Amino acid sequence: MKTRQILQDGAGTEERPQENRGAKVVRLGQQRRAKAAVGADAEAIYRRILAAIIEHRLAPGRKLVEERLAAVFGASRAMIRQVLTRLSHEMVVTLVPNRGAFVAEPTVEEAREVFEARRLIEPALARKLALSATPAQLARLRELVAAEEKARAQRDRQQVIRLSGEFHLEIAEMAGNAILARQMRELTLLTCLIIILYDSPVGRACPEDEHRRLLEAFAQRDQDTAAALMLHHLDHVEQSLDISLAAQDDDDLERIFS
Amino acid sequence: MKTRQILQDGAGTEERPQENRGAKVVRLGQQRRAKAAVGADAEAIYRRILAAIIEHRLAPGRKLVEERLAAVFGASRAMIRQVLTRLSHEMVVTLVPNRGAFVAEPTVEEAREVFEARRLIEPALARKLALSATPAQLARLRELVAAEEKARAQRDRQQVIRLSGEFHLEIAEMAGNAILARQMRELTLLTCLIIILYDSPVGRACPEDEHRRLLEAFAQRDQDTAAALMLHHLDHVEQSLDISLAAQDDDDLERIFS
DNA sequence: ATAAACTTTTTTGTCGACAATTTATTGACG
DNA sequence: CGTCAATAAATTGTCGACAAAAAAGTTTAT
Known part of the structure; x- marks a missing residue:
């Protein structure tokens, strides 16, 4: 049972050290205590x-x-x-x-709402990043896309979903707005669940090269293209779910006889 | 010490009943248990x-x-x-x-980020609501604006801040996207703190009638105007903070000598 | 045989007690 | 007189135990 670093927790972590008001800055938590060897952290x-x-x-x-x-x-x-x-x-x-x-089992309604939220936020983040992306950041994104393509080649669907989410989250964090990055983290996690629940078993012709093209737009500082690609990408992902999305709940008999 | 219903907790509450998978739908929590009279809820x-x-x-x-x-x-x-x-x-x-x-003490950086996020989300919500607002919803908003104006007349700054936040939150909840409403709740709460921290002691010529004009745009189903008004409104609020915002931290000596 | 009522078991909710850490106070020394 | 170290007080972190609720299982009556 491997543990696998997942969707790194960076932005949204609970404790933010907060600057000390007095003189002595203590640098808390500099040394992690050992605790029991089993590791109850x-x-x-x-x-x-x-x-x-x-x-x-x-x-x-x-x-x-x-x-x-x-x-x-x-x-x-x-x-x-x-x-x-x-x-x-x-x-x-x-x-x-x-x-x-x-x-959690996001409903179809929630799924729609999540994508609506992402369409509002992510194109703007793409635009920001296109303006400010450093070579190091681009390299990191390239890494992620490469890993995703490899996973896709191996038909490892779980990893594709995970890495795809990580790609979007990384963009959000690079865009330089911690508040929005935090919100995107939530939306990204929800999206993972949504895809698991509502992904159409066939098709999946959507993201393929879209991440890579997005990346190219970043590299060329093309804000408009980056934003447009992001928007279309989100639409594609959502539409790939639509088939199941329309089918709604099958086993939820109650609602049918309301 | 009055308790005052505050920024109603509606959307973002912790427990969402979730539909029961089996046959019997239990409707949990229909009757609130009494507990100790002191009230440790x-x-x-x-x-x-x-x-x-x-x-x-x-x-x-x-x-x-x-x-x-x-x-x-x-x-x-x-x-x-x-x-x-x-x-x-x-x-x-x-x-x-x-x-x-x-x-919490939001930093100036966080304050900027909060407003950036709101500028992305709220004009879109205003647009949605302009399309779908019912008379009952408009009445509710009118109520809030009236209360806010009254508080303003009485120079009750705290109440103005609170009611202003409630107005924005209500719009978010009426717009029909629970996920975005939840996020807006966070942003609204943060904004309250930010205003408390960074409000310029003078001026405050900003929102005055802007909420009312926004409301009129809703009533007339004018999406474009509603979105534009919301955007300008947010800019105004943020700019009313700018004076202090530029001043950054005064007592944070450490960072100066880094 | 089915369904209701009762009993047992499992699981969650809550609290108080103790350990670990931080903060304040006191005392000694340069 | 102020700075540093040692001690005391206050505060947070963690756990196990018990109470309350839900779920599963059993009996009984129709």
Whole structure:
């Protein structure tokens, strides 16, 4: 059971050191305490659960039993609880009072809303990055695209989804607006779940080279093209879901007889 | 110490019932349990602390000591802790490991980012609402604007800030995209803090009638005007901060000698 | 055999106690 | 008199135990 660094947590982390008002700047957390060898670190557990969800090892709707997780990670239930509430705030997990935690299952309505939000935000981020991208940043993006293409060649769908999300998130973080990057992180994670849930089994002719073309627009500082490509790209991804999206819920009988 | 319903929590609440997969739909939480008469309900405590922050009774930077709060609300420390982590996820409170919780103090950089984000999102929401606003919704908005004008007449700055935020949030929720409404809630709350921190003591000639004009655009289904007015409005608000915004941090000596 | 009522088991929610860390206070020394 | 170190107080972090609720299983009656 590998752990795999996933969708790096960079921007949206909980604790922001905050400048000290007095004179002595203490540089807190400079040395990580060892703790028990088993490793009951909230951050690590958070990452592993998130990774499992993104990589579809924990399917949407799956119940997450606290005690079970505590046993798996050799942690206390309180610690698991902490992680689950964080995941629920990030909308990756749904917390139902007195019933427990479940991997989120975004509805079709939510899916539409997520893409609507992304269409508002991401073209603007693409435009910003096209203006400011450094060679190092472009190299990093090239890396990601290469990894994605490789995964695609190997038909490793999970990795394609993950890397695609990471590409978009990286762009958001590079664009230089931490608030928007944080929001994009949420939207990107949700999108991973949405694709898992509603991806049409056929087709998938969409992103293929679109990430690469986007990258080229960045390299050439072509803001308009970058923004336009991003917009079209998002439309393509959403449309590749449309088939299932129209079909709505099949097993949800109640709503039919309302 | 009045409690005052504040920036209603509608959209972004923690527990979303989620449809039951089986047959029996249970409608959980239909009856609120009584608990101890003192009232140790997490939701209520959350609202009261948030209200205190928005209304500036808890100033930015103020330390929030768990045990103290627990005593005030007659609740356990664990419950306070739960509320504080929720507030920290909403960026209203900053949680510093081993040091405690503080009312957030957005930096000037963050302030700029918040407004940049709002400029991307809110004109689009205004456009949507202009297309779909019902008479009931317009009436509700009129109510808010009236209340705001009244508060302004009474020179009750706190209430003006609060009601102004509520106006924007209401628009976001009416626009029919729960995801964006949730994000706007965060941005609105942050904006309240930013205004408290960086408002220029003079001027304040900005919003005056702008909310009302925006409202008129909604009433006349004029999408373009609504979007344009929203954009200009945001610019005005941000510019009214600019004087202080340029001044940056005065007491932060460290950064000067880096 | 089915469905309701009851019992058992599992799982979540809450609290208080203890450990670890930070902050304030005191005292000693240059 | 101020600076540094040692001690005391206050505050946060973590855990296990118990209570409350839900789910599963069992019995009984129709």
